[in-house]
Amino acid sequence: MEVVNLTCVECPVGCSINVTVDGGKAIKVEGNGCIRGKLYAENEVVCPKRVVTSTVKTTDGRLLPVKTDIPVRKSAMFEVMGLINAVVVAPPVSVGDVLVDDIFEGAKLVATGNAPTK
């Protein structure tokens, strides 16, 4: 059994959370200010996940900022970045447009910037 200390990144408060881990499972969570922090801490010690932000190329040579719509496994970050790097989109693109329906394990790739037609 071990106690893992985490800083919750789910909101700006940044609660310091202690998670007691036994046999690869979170058996006790303390210090979280709300249920989101409890869920974050439980996931973080078992299978940490992150929203991936990056850029993709447009067919006219620009870079468009993008992100996944949900967190993906941190352990798969290089694989996900490789998949994102292979994406090329044709303008016009607007913020919020879904560029790939399932870039990785059900996560959508979404535009976080605009690429109007030149």
Ligand code: SF4
């Ligand atoms: S536990 Fe709740 S209140 Fe604390 S940082 Fe996380 S989301 Fe914010």
